[in-house]
Amino acid sequence: MINVDCEYKIKEDIEFIIESEKTTKLELSKKTGISRVTLDEISKNGMTTDSVYEKFYSYVYNSNYRINSVKEELIKEKYQDVLFHGSKNGLSTITVNGSRNSCDFGNGFYLGETYNQALSFVCENDKSSVYSFRYSLDNLKICRFDCSMEWMLAICYHRGTLGTFSNDKQVQNILEKINNADVIIAPIADNKMFYVMAQFTEGEINADVALHSLSASKLGFQYIFKTDKALSKLIPIEKYYLCIPERDECKKLLIERGFEIDTKLKLAKREFKTGLYIEEIFNEKI
Incomplete structure (x- = not known):
């Protein structure tokens, strides 16, 4: 803590x-x-x-x-290694058990690479704020994902949509890598993106359609600090006030981004018709 x-x-x-x-x-x-x-x-x-x-x-x-965004640029120039966390009600302490088990990679403290990433996750909440942190990854075990099948299966597992496939050896191998890490670095998946993933786990779209649709997110990477050793590498910098006009502007941008993902999903369905469906994935190596 x-x-x-x-x-x-x-x-x-x-x-x-x-x-x-x-x-x-x-x-x-x-x-x-x-x-x-x-x-x-x-x-x-x-x-x-x-x-x-x-x-x-x-x-x-x-x-x-745009005082908060400019501060982001300045602290990155000053400290280089900086991450951001959006909080719905403010922070006083941080623990590795502070998040829901149904988050993308289970329990841990979640941060993003940019101020706007953090803002986008809490802009709907009246009492929300964003925090900046210095960090170091020295001497930590890191598990990295890109926008890949492993990443998508890990998130679907933790969000509870894999069903009977959860016990598959391929999934368990992914979980072992996650559970052995101090920090997870992976693309961010918000609820709009998870809607696409859920269509994949329900067998409505194939893996190629899902992954090409998800690549439109442009949310960047999240860092999940999963152990006390990892938390010890975080140093709080500043707390940022989110006024109503700024939160409203962010909401508009999220709506526009949602339209972009919807459009890419529709186009991907036309373009990638021969990809593997979830039942077929577990007969193939990831």
Whole structure:
């Protein structure tokens, strides 16, 4: 278990906006609807209420400052090895048992390569936030997947759709690699992608159609820290506030991405008609 002692850096962000806009606290108060007294209090203790966070960061976002995304670029330049985690209700501690068993690779702490990846998984939640972490993979056992049959079967197993195929030796060999690893590195699979995988496990589409459809996801890779040894390699950096305008914009982009996956699935069904179905897969070597 590790502690996550991060708060929003609103004090520094207010100073940045005042400097960038060449304005004053009084003018900023009028623009944001936050009282001058409250702005002074933030300058002293660096914290405030949820409603004030929303007013300030909504003003920042609507003024075309993509402050969170720019911070991502800067911390990557500073630390190089940085990952992001989206939390629905905030973090105080992290354990390897914090996720659901039905997540892509079972229990573990899940992170993504980019800020937008993490945002996309929690943008529907009002109290969500994103965290950044420095990390190291030194002296850890790593299990890597690409967009492959093994990756798809591993996710289908953990999400409970393989049925009687779960006990197949090929599946068990994949699970052994996962269970022996400290960290899993694999393509991200959200619910839209899992819909495609479920069609494969139900025998509605073949493996080639599924994998070519899934390659349209563009979500990048996820890192799952599955052991305490792996967690010890994480260092929290910052907590990012997700204002309503930013979350709404993310929701729109996810809808567009969903249309893209649907289109590729339809085209893949026309193009890849001779691929193996799930019953045939288990008669072949992965």
